[in-house]
Each structure stands twice: as structure tokens, then as C-alpha cells.
Amino acid sequence: MSSATDTAHHGHDHHHAPPYGITRWLFTTNHKDLGVLYMSFGLLMFFIGGAMAMIIRAELFQPGLNLVDPYFFNQMTTMHALVMIFGAVMPALTGLANWLVPVQIGAPDMALPRVNNWAFWLLPAGFVLLLATLFMPGGAPASGWTMYPPLVLMLGDSFPFLIFAVHILGISSIMGSINIAVTILNMRAPGMTLMKMPLFVWTWLITAFLMIAVMPVLAGAVTMLLTDQYFGTSFFNAAGGGDPVMFQHIFWFFGHPEVYILILPAFGIVSAILPTFARKPLFGYSSMVYATASIAFLSFIVWAHHMFTVGLPLAGQLFFMYATMLVAVPTGVKIFNWMATMWRGSMTFETPMLFSIAFVLLFTVGGLSGVMLALAPVDLQYHDTYFVVAHFHYVLVTGTIFAIMAAVYYWLPKWTGHMYDEKLGKIHFWVSVISVNVLFFPQHFLGLAGMPRRIPDYALQFAEFNMISSIGGFVFGFAQLLFVWIIIKCVRGGEKVTDQVWEGAQGLEWTLPSPAPYHTFETPPVVK
Amino acid sequence: MTSKMLVRALTAVGLIGLLSTAAAAPGESGWRQPWGLNLPEGVTSLSRLSYDLHMLVFYIVCVIAAIVFIGIFYSMWKFRKSAGAKPAHFHHNTTVEVIWTVIPFLILLGISIPATQTMIKMEDTTDYEMTVKVTGYQWMWEYEYLDEDISFFSRMDPDSQLARQRNPEISPREVEHYLLDVDNPLVVPIDKKIRFLLTANDVIHSWWVPELGWKKDTIPGFINEAWARIEEPGVYRGQCAELCGRDHAFMPVVVIALEQEEYEDWVAEQNGEAAAVGDEPAEADIDDVAEEELEDMSEDELMTLGEQVYNSQCLACHRAEGEGMAGFPALDGNEMVTGDVSAVNDVIINGVSGTAMQAFGGRLDDREIAAVVTYIRNAWGNDAGDLVQPSEVRDAR
Secondary structure, three states, rough: OOOHHHHHHOOOOOOOOOEEEEEEEEHHOOOOHHHHHHHHHHHHHHHHHHHHHHHHHHHHOOOOOOOOOOHHHHHHHHHHHHHHHHHHHHHHHHHHHHHHHHHHHHOEEEOOOOHHHHHHHHHHHHHHHHHHHHHHHOOOOOOOOOOOOOOHHOOOOHHHHHHHHHHHHHHHHHHHHHHHHHHHHOOOOOOOOOHHHHHHHHHHHHHHHHHHHHHHHHHHHHHHHHHHHHHOOOOHHHHHHOOOHHHHHHHHHHHHHHHHHHHHHHHHHHHHHHHHHOEEEOOHHHHHHHHHHHHHHHHOOOOHEEEOOOOOOHHHHHHHHHHHHHHHHHHHHHHHHHHHHHHOOOOOOEEEHHHHHHHHHHHHHHHHHHHHHHHHHHHHHOOHHHHHHHHHHHHHHHHHHHHHHHHHHHHHHHHHOEEOHHHHHHHHHHHHHHHHHHHHHHHHHHHOOEEOOOOOOOOOHHHHHHHHHHHHHHHHHHHHHHHHHHHHHHHHHOOOOOOOOOOOOOOOHHHOOOOOOOOOOOOOOOOO | OHHHHHHHHHHHOOHHHHHHHOOOOOOOOOOOOOOOOOOOOOEHHHHHHHHHHHHHHHHHHHHHHHHHHHHHHHHHHHHHHOOOOOOOOOOOOHHHHHHHHHHHHHHHHHHHHHHHHHHHHOOOOOOOOOEEEEEOOOEEEEEEEEEOOOEEEEEEEEEHHOOOOOOOOOOOHOOOOOOEOOOOEEEOOOOEEEEEEEOOOOEEEEEHHHHHEEEEEEEEOOEEEEOOOOOOOOEEEEEEOOOOOOHHHEEEEEEEEHHHHHHHHHHHHHHHHHHHHHOOOOOOOOOOOOOOOOOOOOOHHHHHHHHHHHHHHHHHHOOOOOOEOOOOOOOOOOOHOOOOOOHHHHHHHHHOOOOOOOOOOOOOOOOHHHHHHHHHHHHOOOOOOOOOOHHHHHOOO
């Protein structure tokens, strides 16, 4: 039997063609199929969560309660966050890992294919539970995605649905991340030492360990909520000797690493794309790896910076302030390395490159407002205002989501064998990058000028910037329909691409044919 | 400048107090303006310290952002392939890696010094001269002056309550200080170190007045401390900053800082009135009602007071015409409301556990409960035809 690369180059690798029909997708253990499923699921959830954001921005278009009840508004902010984090971003990144990690390390598939199938199919189950609450009497969870007690305990029937949905999504994430870690550690091709792995693989390896470490903590936190509600415990009830703030400590011990779970793979994506279009190797590879590991380590000791207003002791506030400020050092290293990668390159600006450069610039904006937020005494002003909303949307939308879009444009020709429509891609980029700044930049001003977050109505002084922000939001939201159209168009046809696709692309996946056959690297390549 | 809120505050001071205070009315802060971009400098030493720190860090991050943006845009222009740029092949340089690790670290070290100093000052609640206890409720604040025998609830003003409904009777744009005005503001003296003790009754809230320089969570079962020494007389507005349920957006904070003498006048007035009517809304404090408190009230009195109480307490959920909404039952045409009086009293005094209906027994006095029960039994389409008197409410407690 010849190696996959050999047969593939001759274009007759059909001995393991995928089965047809719905069972192909239900029972598949193929990493590429599961990657497609994960990413499609993420895209669907991106639009469900996005629709909720549209409702939020429509209500905030003008002062007054114009469209929805305040309680429904709270349901929207809560569900928007849960759907975007657990439904859109995490599955999209896991899908990218599924598709790319095996072909980047020269493995035939993931190490645990059946776990892979099960981890994916838990996601729709979890989201059926979660989204079903929208149609129940009393509505969906409205406590904020942070689920702080005692407020979360006042939810009606949606409460147990929320808890079990979080459990299911957590199990899915743990299984997915164990699979990725095991694959990376055990299934690398001969010669693919750890320090030769593409940075996307490195960032995902570290992300997987973060997930394995913190998802059980979240599960513990929500289980304690459950027993407080139904079994008479008082973990978070002061009247029974508990402490509502303890929930926040436990939640953010999960929550802060979770933030980096959402951003680290994006670092990996951008570290793949910038060198390709600068036609120059990534600058400071090993420092990038160490910086990623440092960020991951620091993520475990900064959680209480989400809690500067709860009345921590002075020593605690100072410790968490210093630790948080330290995060800026490895993050800065990454940004400077990306700059140095572009420096004296030979750059072209295809859509993936545009999204990646926008990522570096706008993630810098979000990172720098993060430095401001790290300062405990001033955070007492910033906390729970739109300044925070602006900060984390710069990091998550123009950060992670821009990186995911860059990844889709970058690898779509490899997946489909067709080049996407570059003209439409550029239109998508420019509309998105302009509107997203119109959407989120004024929110910095709103927060500093005193607008709290999670409110459906606001004082008249905030009217102007809210209207601008909403207009940006509507444009950004509808621009994403173009993204879907570009993907559909590319899947259905288009200019045939070469194996390497991009002139400057380096790495094992670009040695495969385009589209990559159903099974690849059945005989491992040798990496020198 | 003669805002409704100010007028209401001044009414609380009483007629003489009103005239004397009006002469030196505390100024409205100029910070809250449309197109506002930045934090206020504020009116306390803490707020100025944190403002200075904010601006310092802001300028530093602007410089860093400028370096990154200019560097990248310059590279994009200079090293574009279309201009014939040939790629270099370098991929590592230990010296620059060390430089851009150490320099940011040193900058952060520099910032941490003023940040630490400010933090230490913020936590120093010793040597206070008076104490105000703040308790968060869904959705109002209670203020207790621990050195005086004064305590009252502070809720969003009725005009904002009306304007924040869907299809409101008055537009939000017609309400001065929409969503930022209360019936009973917190009145404090300037130049006194005030210690705030913060707690909550139901869920976590967060008490925030930007011009004081901080916010602090109010947590049920725990007491947080913070402090402020306000340096300028004025009216300072803020809001609840921690999601606390449906009406999180509708529990403003208003602090009026007065000169010491005026503050003492206010305290004297409050003590005089507190002995008489407790935490009655200022509008109702017309006569010396202590003697009449449990005397029967006329239908007009009951219905007038009842409507006031309804609009400030009930309207948010049960709506202007008692029509209710999802999760909150209609009162209009509700047979329970027009049925057994003692059941209605019980619901209002003790609330209904497991629902959003809270216990109002601790917040409203006998007259107010009697009035609002009478009101809901006879307003809109309801026609129970009877009056409920304060003495019945007292018996029901």
C-alpha cells in the first residue's frame, strides 16, 4: 500500500470513500468530517447568538423601552454570551483543530475517533436543552452568563436546563480537548519534534490542557448551584453559612483560563497566516511557544481581577493586580513578534492576510484596554461598565472571530479544492472591519461616561453613542451573511487550486492534494 | 438647574430649609453630558487619584498603540510585494526579544507604583467621621445614617417610572435626569470622611457614583466598606452596576452633598419628621400626621395616596393600568384582588415566596398599605366598593 501522499498525488485515493447520506455525519469518526460538523455547528450558533445581539442593539438604539421587556433583554444578554462562547467560538476552534491538527503533524486521524464523534454530538444535545428554555414559561436564563447566585437561583424552570446544558457542553469540551492533547503528544510523524510543530498545534496543545484543568471546576460550581437550589445545601447562601462570593472565585477560576482558551488558538492561526503572506518565516518561534505557555500559566492566578469590587482584602487586590499586569508581557512579545514577522517581508494582502493584520491591530486595542482594566483602583470605575464590554468584544470579536474568519479563508481552498471569491472576501473584510469598530469603539466612551453594562435602557446622555454603536452592529451582523454566501459559493465550485494554494504556504497540510482526500497520511511522512 | 429632583430634595428639608438652601443650591455636576467620552475627575481625593492614574495609563497605552499601528502600517506600505519587496530570511534575534520583554515589564513596574499607592488609600476606612449603611434591594436602595436616627428608601422617581414603560405616557426625552433621579436622595455633608457600609437584602447589587471614584458590590449576608470625603457641594448621580434582575437598570443612586450647616438643618428636619412618619415619601409629609396615623382615612385620601404608592412600587411590574405582563399577574379584573381583603393584605405585607412578589411589610407603613390595597381594589375596572383602613392593616401584620 502506498502512502497517502503518493496516492493522493495521483488522485485515486478512493478506497475509503465516505459513505453517503445522514449516517455519514451521524456515525462518522473521520477527523475531517467532524471538523466540518464542528465548524458548521459553530457557524449556525454564530447566527443564533448574532440574532440575539441584534435584538440587544435594537433595544439600545434609542432610550426608552422600545421593543422588549427588561427581563427578556436579560435573557438575550445571557444567552448571547452562552451561545457565542460555548456554541460558536469553542466549536469553531475545535473544528479547526479537528481538521488541521492531524494534517499538520502528519497523523492519519485523531487518536480517539469515537470520542471525537461523541464529543461533537453532545453539543447539539446541550444546545437543544439550553435553547429550549427560550420557549418555556418564564423564559431563558436571565442571570448573565456568569450565573452569580443568589440571582441565578431565582430563575424558574430554565435553571436546571441551564445547569445540565453546561454539564453536557463541559463534558464535550473535556472529551474534545483530551482527544486533541493525546493526538498531539502521540501521533506526530517521525521527526516532528515538539519544537517543530506549527504554532497552531502548540497553541491548541496548551489550550487543551487549560480546558482539561478548568472545565471540571465549572462543572463543580454549577453542581453546587444545583444542590443549593434543590437539595438544601448552602454553599453560596450566607444565611446557611455559605458565601455568594465563593461562587465568583470558583467561576472565575474557570472563567479566566476560559478566556485564554478562546484566544490562544487564534494566536496560532495568525502565526500561520502572517508568515505565508509575508513570505518570511515566523519571527521568534520559540519565544512564541514560551509566551503562550506563560499566558496559560498566568491565567490560573489572575481570576480575581474580575472581582475587584466584591470587597477583597488589600493584599488580594494587589496580588491579582500585579499578576494581571504581568500578562501584558508575554502578550506584548507575541504582538512584537508578529510585527517582526511582517518586517522586511514581501507582503500581499489576500483576505486571510487582511483579517490577520486586523486581528493584530485590533487585538492590540483590546489588550491595551486590558492593561487599563488590570489596575485595581481604576477598575473600581471601569468594572461592569460598557468599557469592559468594549474590551472583551475587541478581544473576542476582532480578536478570536477575525482569526477564525482568517482561518476559514486561508484553509477553505485546501478543504474544498476551490478558491473562494477573492473580491467578495475583500468586501466582506472591509465592511466587517469598519462596522465592527463603529460598533465597539464608542462603547469605550459609553463605559467611561458612566453607562453600566447589562441594562436595557439608559440615561439620555448615552443616546448618541448607543445609536452609532447599534448602526455599526446592524451592518456588522448583516455583513456576515456575505461570509456564509462566500463559503457556499466556494464549496459549490470555483477556480481549482494547487496543492500549495498560497505561494508562501509552509507545512505538511500544503503537501496534500486540494481538496485533501478523505484519508491522509495513512503512512506517516518524514519530517526533517 | 431647579430640577424636579432638587425640588423634591428641598421639599424634604421643609419650607424654611427650602428657602435657605435654595439660596445656595448645590450645583449639578457638569460631567454628565451627551457625547461624554471620559471618566469624571470627580469630587473626592480618591476619584482624583484614580482619574490621574487612568489618564497616565491611557497616555501610555496610546503611545504603545501608536508604535504598533505605525509599525504595521509602515511595513504594509514599505514591504509590499507589489512594490517589488524581496523577503528577508531572518527569524530570530535574542537581543530584540529581551528588549521587548524587559521594557514593557519596566513600564508596568512604573505604573504599579501609583496604582499600589492609590489602592492602599482606597482601602483605608479608618478615622471616619460618619457612617452611612447602604442596603441594596430589588430594586431600590435603603440608606441608614448610623450616627443619626435616620433611615429611608430611595427609589427611582415616578416620572422615570412612567417614561420607562413600553408605550409610555411621557417620553423619556421629556424627563430631566431620565433614569438618574430618585424620590429620596442620599444627603451628606462635604469635607467629612464618610464610611459606607454596604450590604444587600436579596441579590448582589453594586453601589456606584462615578464622581466618588469607586463602586462597591453590596452582597447579601456580608458587609463591605468604602469611604469618600466629598469636597464640593453638588448633586452626584450613579446607578446600580451589578446585574440584579429585571429592573437592574432602574435603581439609580443620587447623592446630594451639602455644606455642613445645611446638612445639619436637613438632619434636624429629618429627625423631626422621622419621629412622625418614618420613611414616608416627602410629598405626604404635609401635616403632623402622627396622631392621625391610624385614624380612618377618607376615600379621597386613600385613593390619592394609593395611586402614589402604586406608581412608585407596583407599576413597574403590574403596569399602569394594572394589566400586568408575562410573569406578573394582571390586577385589573383579578378576582383575588377584589376578593378577601385579608388575603390581599397578606400578599402585600409578606410577599409570595417563590415568585417575584416581594414582602412590602417592611417598606410601607400601615397607611400606605391600606391606601394601595384600597386603590387596587377600586381602580381601573375593579370595583370592590369598600375601603381598607390602616387599623385593619396593623391587625393583619
